[in-house]
Amino acid sequence: MRTAACETVLVTGGTGRIGAPLVRALLARGDTVAVLTRDPGRATTIPGARLVKGTLFDPAALADALTGVTVVYHLAGGVRGAGIDTADRLNREGTEALLAGVRAAQLAPKAPPLRAFVYASSCAVYGDRSGLWVAEDYPPSPHTTYGAAKVAAEAAVTAAGIPARIARIAAVYGPGFNFLLADKMRENKAWLPGEGRNIVPVVHVDDCVAALLRIGDSDASGVFHVAGRTAPTLREFYTSVHAASGGAPVRFWSTWIPSALQLAVARANERIVAGLGRRPRFTEDNLRLYTASVRLRTERLEKELGFRWAFGDHKDGVRAAVEQAGDRAA
C-alpha cells in the first residue's frame, strides 16, 4: 500500500499513449518519475520527468533508470515494433531484460525495497472467446503472437519474486489513439476487418490511467482487468464515435474481401514493412485482434480496490475522447 507522500517511480513506455498521461498524473501528485526512452528529444509531452536514454535491452540505461526506484510501471511494449522488434522481442524478451535490471538494482548497496511492479498486459491473452465473460482466473489461450508474448511476459513477472501486479488492459481509446478512428471517419477513410459483430472490451485512457494508479498504490497482488463498464460490439463502439465525430461511418471488409485473402496480404505486408526496418500496422495479429470477441469482468478492480470509473459507459467516454482530441488539435 502506498504510504509515502512521494515515491520514486520508473515508467517504461512513459512516452507512449498510455504512458505519457500516467507520467503526468504521477508528477502531478509529487512523485519523482524516471522515463526510459529511445529518443529523449521526442518526449516533449512529459515535462518534469527524468528522461533516461536507452532501450529495455540496455543494462546501463536500466541501472540508471532504476536508481532509487520503489515503484515500476512497465508499459514499454505493443502489438509489434519496427523491424526486428517483433511482439515476442518487445513484450517477452523486453520484460525479461527489465526484470534482470530490477534484480541487479535491488542488489545495489542502499537500494530501497521495491514496493510495486505493475505490468501492462492485454486482454489479447484470452484470444477469441466468442463474447464470453471472463474473470481474471480464466485460463489464457492467446490466438496471436502478441497475446502469446504477453502471457509469457506475465509469467516472467509473476515468477520474479517481486511485488507484481498484472493489469490486463482492454483496447484503449482517447485523443491520439488510432483505435478511435475519428479522424479517419472525417476523411471518409475508416475501414476495418471483420463484420464488427465481435465484442471488444474498451476503456477510455483516463480510466485506464486512474486504474493503473489504483493498482500500483494498492498492496493487492495478481491479475486485474482494466476495462470500461460496458462491452460494446465493434459496430456499436464505432457508431458512438461516428455520432460524436461526424464524417462517414466505418466500413467493414469481411462481407466482400475473403478472410483468407486478408490474412495473406497482412502476412506479406508485415514481412515487407518489417524488412524495411519500419513498424507494420496491417498484420495478421491486428486482423485477429480486431475480430476477436471477449468480455472482461472488472469486479476485482471495483470491489477490492474501490475503483470508480470517470465514464459510465463507452458512449460517454467516446464523446469525451472526441472532444479532447479536438481540444488537443486546436
Ligand SMILES: NC(=O)c1ccc[n+]([C@@H]2O[C@H](COP(=O)([O-])OP(=O)(O)OC[C@H]3O[C@@H](n4cnc5c(N)ncnc54)[C@H](OP(=O)(O)O)[C@@H]3O)[C@@H](O)[C@H]2O)c1
Ligand atoms: N493501447 C492499447 O489499446 C493497449 C491495450 C492493451 C495493452 N496495451 C499495452 O500497454 C502498453 C502501452 O501501450 P501504448 O498504447 O501506450 O503504447 P505506445 O503508445 O505504442 O508506446 C509504446 C512505448 O514503448 C516504448 N518502447 C518501445 N520499444 C521499446 C524498447 N525497445 N525499449 C524501451 N522502450 C520501448 C516507447 O518508447 P520510446 O519510443 O520513447 O522509446 C513507447 O513509450 C503496451 O505494453 C501495450 O502492449 C495497450
